[in-house]
Amino acid sequence: MTISQKRLAVLLSSIIVLGVAVGLLAQRFVNTELQWSEEELATLKLMTINEQASMPAVNHELAKLGQLVFFDTDFSSNGEVSCASCHQPDKFFTDGEAISSSGVGTPDRHTPTIIGISESPWLFWDGRKDSLWSQALGPLESPVEHGSNRTHYVQTFISKYASPYQKLFGPIPNLVDLPDHATPAGNNEEWQKNWQDMSQEQKNKVNQVFVNLGFAIAEYEKLMQPAPAKFDEFATALVAGEDTHHLYNSSEKGGLKLFLDADKTGCINCHNGSNFTNHDFQSTGVPDVTRSFTFWDKGRASGILQARADEFNCYSQYQDADCSELTYARADDFIILGAMKVPTLRNISETAPYMHRGQFKDLDEVLTYYNKAVPVSGRHVEIMPLRLLPHELKQLKAFLLTLTAPLSVDKSWLDNPHSADSV
């Protein structure tokens, strides 16, 4: 072999090696047709929704009463706060703030959406309530949310809505000689003293009306179910073996593939099921920095103790329900210290900011955090850094953006029934 032949051989070898390298890189960065395993398809089947299947049975008359209360600012201490102040229909029932400024004070945690929440066995970020109706009562008596008290709400309820109340719940109980302001909750000593001075019979009557108020709000909230999104269209077609080329682009498919990868990203470990949540509590180690101090929120470790002690929990006389969730819930356990409820990812692109204190302003910040998550000293943290490449993060985000869909409920349910336009 001459020198020129050797040079040619080296050149050809180099071209081949370069070609193979470029091919491998191209394969890595360009999604060719993805294959979906049986397990992935089975998981996807559990995650998809259609409108009819996702709508629970709802008493529309009760929901209508609930809607009236949901938008009624008379159910607050200053006459300016309603449920809709924080759970705004045009923002998918969130408020767009890290920590809401719409209440009478400043709460500790971010406003979560109520869409799909009726499926959850636990309510609030720390799961301190175990039913939707019971949850609805919490913010009413919170000193930093609606800020008023039980007797005020009960009297407002039966005076403003006497007719639908009687139709739905029966005769209005005799509540004469009731103090204007009394409650066993909150931190107002005068209101608590007034409550203590009431007879047990009065307390029982007030509690029952108060519970009925919760039933009405909960029934309205049950109407707010997620609607099928671009993801559902793609996944349904994929599971059915139909052509999906026109439904998802390569980036969205790549993102879904990453999302389903329990080993590589682990997203699916918590965000599974049709609401993209396992309804459990996880500690993500997200820093709990608030406006004036830094502390570790106990999260679920505190929430389960409150749920067990709650006067309106599953064991209470006000409902006949299966209380297994409360009975077998983990408590006094290191792994739930600081753990927060896994939120739904439905409509995630429209419900920023994110996490239990709204720590991250957009999805990029969330994904960046998960990509670099580090252990937190002295705490059990259940996430590992994803270590995804930049293009993989973009794919994951592209997939997350396909989970949004306008609510399919009739628009009249989203309007404020007290506004001039609705009269």
Added chain:
Amino acid sequence: MEKLWSLIVVLTLGLLSASASASDAYSIQKAQVSNDDYHLTVFLDKNEFEFNRIHSWRLQVKTSDGEPADNLAITVPNGGMEAHGHGLPTIPVVEPGQMPGNYWVRGMKFQMPGDWFVEFEISQQGKETQIIKYDFFVYHQ
């Protein structure tokens, strides 16, 4: 004759499981675990077990010589998914059943398919407490 009955039972179980809704039902791949003293069998008595729903298992415990093991104090001190670093979402409680050697494991719940484990701590008067680790695979039915 015994083989014929076994075949009928297997076919019946197969038909029953095939008729169960495939919505979010699960099953487990392995239902037995043993050590020198005990043989444990898990039964999913109903046809359908759903992810994210609390339910009960029936646990049958036999001694090494095949006799039903009664009067055991059984707890579930540990469990979860080792690969994902998380425990069980609940604290199951084991109660004696009506049939000899049968127990109910109340409060079981799984959020996802995959490799799970639970530990059964078995105490019996006059015997050393034992922990039997039961590894099993949960899958969509």
